[in-house]
Structures are given as structure tokens and as C-alpha cells.
Amino acid sequence: MPPKILIVEDTESLALMYQSYLIPTGVETRIAYNGEQAVVALQEFEPDLVILDVMLPDMNGLDILSSLDPDSAPQVIVLTGHATKEMAIKAIKLGASDFLEKPIEADRFRITVNNALKLKDLKQTVKSYQTTYENGKYYDLIGSSSEMQSVYQIIKSASASKATVFITGESGTGKELCARAVHLASPRANKPFVALNCAAIPKDLIESEIFGHLKGAFTGAIANREGAAGQADGGTLFLDELCEMDINLQSKLLRFIQTGCYQQVGSEKEVKVDVRFVCATNRDPLLEVQEGRFREDLYYRLHVIPIALPPLNQRGKDVIEIADALFKKISKEEGRAYKGMSEGVKNLFLSYGWPGNVRQLENTIRNILVLHDEAYIEASMIPALPNAQNQSQPVAATVNTVASEVTPSQSFTSPSTEATPVISEVATAFSQADIEPLWLVEKRYIEQAIDACDNNIPKAAALLDVSPSTIYRKIKSWEEMQVS
Numbered sequence: 317m318p319p320k321i322l323i324v325e326d327t328e329s330l331a332l333m334y335q336s337y338l339i340p341t342g343v344e345t346r347i348a349y350n351g352e353q354a355v356v357a358l359q360e361f362e363p364d365l366v367i368l369d370v371m372l373p374d375m376n377g378l379d380i381l382s383s384l385d386p387d388s389a390p391q392v393i394v395l396t397g398h399a400t401k402e403m404a405i406k407a408i409k410l411g412a413s414d415f416l417e418k419p420i421e422a423d424r425f426r427i428t429v430n431n432a433l434k435l436k437d438l439k440q441t442v443k444s445y446q447t448t449y450e451n452g453k454y455y456d457l458i459g460s461s462s463e464m465q466s467v468y469q470i471i472k473s474a475s476a477s478k479a480t481v482f483i484t485g486e487s488g489t490g491k492e493l494c495a496r497a498v499h500l501a502s503p504r505a506n507k508p509f510v511a512l513n514c515a516a517i518p519k520d521l522i523e524s525e526i527f528g529h530l531k532g533a534f535t536g537a538i539a540n541r542e543g544a545a546g547q548a549d550g551g552t553l554f555l556d557e558l559c560e561m562d563i564n565l566q567s568k569l570l571r572f573i574q575t576g577c578y579q580q581v582g583s584e585k586e587v588k589v590d591v592r593f594v595c596a597t598n599r600d601p602l603l604e605v606q607e608g609r610f611r612e613d614l615y616y617r618l619h620v621i622p623i624a625l626p627p628l629n630q631r632g633k634d635v636i637e638i639a640d641a642l643f644k645k646i647s648k649e650e651g652r653a654y655k656g657m658s659e660g661v662k663n664l665f666l667s668y669g670w671p672g673n674v675r676q677l678e679n680t681i682r683n684i685l686v687l688h689d690e691a692y693i694e695a696s697m698i699p700a701l702p703n704a705q706n707q708s709q710p711v712a713a714t715v716n717t718v719a720s721e722v723t724p725s726q727s728f729t730s731p732s733t734e735a736t737p738v739i740s741e742v743a744t745a746f747s748q749a750d751i752e753p754l755w756l757v758e759k760r761y762i763e764q765a766i767d768a769c770d771n772n773i774p775k776a777a778a779l780l781d782v783s784p785s786t787i788y789r790k791i792k793s794w795e796e797m798q799v800s
Contacts, residue, residue, distance in 0.1 A: 319433050320344045322363035324354040324380070325395070326373050330418075334367060337422045338429065351375035363390045365432050368412075370396040370403070378403075381410045391432040395420070455497040457490060458641050459634035463626040467494065474621045475501035480573070482618050483596040485625030488675030491596040492556060494625060498594050499552040507551030512544045515557035523565055524581050527572075533582025545578055549589040558618070559597040559604045566611045573617055593618065628670040628677065635665050638674060642681045643693065650682070653691035659783065660695035667778035668701055759794055762787060 321343050325331035331347045338345055346361050348354040351372045357363070358380075370377040381392055394407040397418040404415045413432045416425070454468040471494070474481060481498050483491045492511060499509045517525050524533075528543030544553055555561075561569070572578045577588045595618050597604075604610035628635055639657065647654035657665075670676055680699065688697045762780070766787075769776040777784040 318342050318344050319364040320346070320361060321365045321367065321429065322346050322348060322354070322357050322361055322390075323367045324348045324351075324357075324372070324377065325367070325369045326350060326371070334420075334425065337425045341426060341429070343429075351377070351380060354380055358384075358390075364436055365391045365393070365429065367393050367395060367429070370394060370407075371398070378407060378410060381407065381412060384411065386411060391436045393428055393432055453641075455500050456493045457497055458638045459631055460637060461626075461631045461634045463631055464634060467623055467625065470621065470623050471497050471501055474498065476503065477621075478592050479620045480593040480595065480618050481621045481623060482601070483594065483623045483625060484601065485596075485598065486627050486673055487598045488673030489625040489627060490674050491598075491625060492554065494623060495552070495554040495556075495594040495596060499554075499592075502552070502592065504551050504592055508548050509552050509554065510544045510548040511554040511556060513556045515560035519562045522561065523568065526565075526569070527578045527580050529581035530583050533580075537582070543580065545572065545589055545591060546587065548591050550591075552592045552594055554594045554596070556596045557598065558595045559599045559601060559610050563609060563611065566614050570611065570614045570617060573614075628673045629668075633666070635670065635677065636662050639665055639677060639681060642678050643685070646678070646682050646685050650685050652685045652689070654685070654693070655691040657693045658695060661693050661698065663774060663778045663784065664695055664698060667772070667775035671702070759790070762790065 321338060323331050323334050323345060325334065325347070326349050328349065331349065335345050335347060346357055346363070348357045351374045354366075354368075354372075358366070368377045368381060377394065381394070384390075384392070389411060392412045393414045393416060394404075394412045395416050395418060396403065407415050413435055414428050416428060454464075454471070457464065457468070475498065481495070483494050485491050485494075495511070496509060499505060512525060514522060524537075524541070524543065526543050527545055528541050529537050531537055531540050568578070573593060575588075576590065577586045579586055601610060601615055601619070605612045605615050628638075636657075643654045643657070646652075665677075672679075680701065683699050684693060684697050687699075690697070762776070765776045765780055766773060769779065773787055774784045777787050780787075
């Protein structure tokens with residue numbers, strides 16, 4: 317679509333001349349001969365650029381410029397036959413991208429217009445980039461990791477389409493937040509977003525919940541009820557935990573997705589709606605198809621734009637960004653003060669596996685804020701967390717006891733022989749020949765700890781009760797010693 321340019325000029329001959337200057341550029345133009353026409357054209361024409369004369373018969377052009385919304389305003393080039401330095405400065409302060417003094421040469425005019433349009437494109441690109449990536453936040457999704465950047469990009473690319481989005485991910489990874497982001501980024505943002513959890517509704521009621529029912533359709537149907545499909549008309553219908561849906565109802569859902577038409581329970585009348593579908597599951601949908609619990613044709617109908625949400629333990633420092641946002645949010649809800657987290661808290665959050673993902677992190681943060689009045693969060697406030705590998709072993713206890721239970725004279729067995737570290741027995745005889753430089757013992761012990769933690773240095777640092785920066789510094793010093 318060509319750029320749209322509004323020319324606001326009270327002298328008809330000049331307005332037509334400016335319009336002729338722009339014919340070779342292929343833009344779409346409209347002329348307004350006074351301020352009143354200009355105000356109407358701004359609403360109806362929605363120009364990308366306004367060529368604005370200052371001296372209009374019914375008002376000052378700068379008054380029009382000052383009334384424009386900075387966030388959605390077109391680019392503006394101000395024209396005047398009586399230019400002053402003060403007027404130029406005022407126009408620029410009010411948001412004009414350039415200032416031209418009459419008479420204007422054709423080439424200069426076209427170059428100025430072209431530059432203003434390029435500036436508008438640049439601003440839109442920057443605004444879009446900031447909306448997506450600034451501060452690691454995209455709508456209600458938080459995280460700067462490359463994994464989440466990929467998710468944001470998919471949502472952004474798919475937002476304008478009506479194509480069905482299929483979200484997969486572990487429980488607690490934020491699938492509904494992702495679905496809302498798809499809705500809010502789309503042209504349907506001002507229409508309803510209706511979420512339905514297929515796992516939370518009894519099997520014999522889910523059809524009524526989706527499609528609605530008429531009074532008397534079944535026992536307990538005491539009034540007509542519009543289902544989620546009707547409520548979402550024009551907007552987005554989010555079907556969470558879709559693989560939990562009864563396979564007999566899946567055929568009706570398939571027909572609804574294909575045609576946009578459905579029948580309420582107890583009715584023979586067909587209802588047509590305009591709905592964008594977003595689905596989610598924490599199961600492997602292909603495995604569900606293979607096991608016969610999910611229709612293959614429904615899977616391929618829905619699996620158009622897949623989004624795989626990564627678990628929290630694969631998102632690196634996102635956990636700190638999310639934790640900080642949750643501390644701020646929940647502290648307001650609970651009436652608590654929050655000023656920040658200690659490095660110990662951050663290291664512990666980074667080293668823990670978070671089997672319950674963001675939902676578990678949120679519950680942990682609420683526990684901390686409810687049980688402690690302090691505004692600065694310390695590691696001692698964190699409740700015992702179940703170990704991701706061994707649920708019976710609290711991670712807090714592990715962090716506090718490993719350093720005291722393991723001494724430098726003990727060592728981990730090779731990670732290649734056992735998946736988990738095992739403490740060897742202390743040698744009964746120890747002679748001068750067994751003595752090694754302390755730095756070498758420390759080096760071997762730290763390297764074994766890193767190996768036991770699958771090369772996760774922050775996790776190893778937390779278990780060794782040191783800062784990750786300490787380990788990085790020691791590794792660098794060992795490398796320098798080898799070089800020398």
C-alpha cells in the first residue's frame with residue numbers, strides 16, 4: 317500500500333503544485349484548504365505524512381500540530397512563507413520532522429518528503445522492536461533468553477493471521493499468558509478472549525460449556541446459555557489442556573473449526589461465528605494420537621502454527637527477571653515492601669531446577685513475602701524446595717549441608733560411572749608423598765563438582781557455597797598457569 321500524504325495549504329495553486337511534485341513518487345495524496353478540512357482529513361484519511369502550512373484562514377497550523385497524539389501521529393513537515401528561527405524551533409518541539417520555507421524547489425520538496433517517510437518507517441520498526449523485546453517483556457510474558465525471543469517472534473509473525481496456534485509446554489510454563497499474547501498482538505485485541513480449561517470441566521458438561529445449551533436440553537438446564545464459542549465471536553477462543561477432551565466431542569470440535577458453525581445442545585439451529593482458535597496441552601499431542609486418545613485429523617487441523625514453551629530451567633537468567641517482576645507484583649498484592657534480592661537468592665534461583673516452572677516460582681515468592689516482613693530478600697528466607705531429581709530431598713538442605721559434609725580429602729567419583737556424586741571413603745593412611753599443592757586439590761574438586769552438575773557452573777557454585785564469579789575467576793587463573 318503506497319504512503320498517504322495530506323497536503324494542508326490554503327492557496328490552491330500551491331497545493332496543486334505540491335501534489336504534482338509527488339506524482340512521480342507514487343504516493344496517495346489528499347488536499348485540505350483550511351484547518352477544519354485538515355482536522356476531518358486526519359481522522360478519515362489517516363495519512364502517514366502531513367505537509368502543513370502554518371498560515372491557514374481559520375486557524376494556525378501549529379495548533380493542529382500541537383493537537384496530534386505523539387504516539388499515533390503522522391510525520392509532519394511544516395511550511396511557511398514567513399519563517400523565523402523561533403517558529404522553526406517551536407515546530408520541531410511540537411513534533412514536526414522538518415521545516416521548509418516557501419518557495420520550495422521540487423527536488424528539495426521530494427527529498428524532504430522521502431526522508432520524513434523513512435523516519436516514520438524507522439520509528440515504527442523501533443516501536444515494534446521495543447514492544448517485543450524491551451526489558452525482556454512481551455505483553456505479560458517475561459524473559460530475555462534466546463528461547464523466549466524465538467517465541468515472541470513466532471507470536472509477532474502469526475498475530476495478523478487467523479491461523480490456529482498450538483501451544484505445547486510443561487505445566488506452569490505460561491501457556492495461557494502465551495495465548496493472551498497471541499490475542500493481544502492480533503487485530504482482534506479489542507474483541508473477547510475466552511479461555512476454557514478442558515481438563516477442569518466434567519466430560520458430560522464440556523459440550524455445553526463450548527457450544528452452549530437451550531433451556532430444558534438436559535437436567536439442570538434451567539435457562540438458555542451461550543457457550544464459549546458464542547462469547548468469543550470476533551475474538552479468540554483458547555482451549556487449554558485440549559488433549560483431555562473426550563474423543564467423542566472431538567469430531568464436533570473438528571466440524572466447528574472447519575466451518576465456523578455449531579449447534580447449541582438441544583437446538584437444531586446452526587450458529588455461525590468468527591473465532592480464532594488457540595489451543596494448548598502439556599502432553600505430547602502426537603503420542604496422544606498414536607495412543608488413540610486424540611483424533612489425527614483434529615491434530616493436523618489445529619497444528620498449524622506450533623509454539624513450544626521452554627521449561628523454566630532451560631531459560632537461563634529469565635528466572636531472575638521473572639522473580640523480580642513477581643516480587644514487585646505480589647508485594648503490592650500482599651501489602652509488603654520489596655527492594656531487591658541478594659546474590660545468594662539469585663544464585664539459588666539459578667541453580668534450582670524448578671520442576672513446577674513459573675507457577676512454582678510464583679508460589680515460592682508468595683510464601684517468602686507472606687512469611688517475612690523484610691524488604692530485601694535473603695537466601696535464608698527461601699523455603700525448602702523439592703529437588704527436581706529426588707523430590708524427597710529439599711534443595712535448601714542440600715545447599716546448606718553439602719559444603720560441611722564434603723571435605724577436601726574426599727572426592728566425587730567419575731560422572732561417567734555414576735549419574736550422581738558419591739563420597740569416597742577417607743584414606744586410612746596419609747603420608748608426605750600424598751600431599752599435593754592446595755590449589756591443585758581445589759582445582760580437581762571444583763572440576764568434579766562442575767562435572768557432577770552437568771557443566772552448570774551457577775549450580776555448582778551454589779552447592780559449593782561460593783559465587784559463580786569466584787569459580788570463573790579460578791578457571792581463568794588455572795588457564796593462565798597452564799599457558800605460563
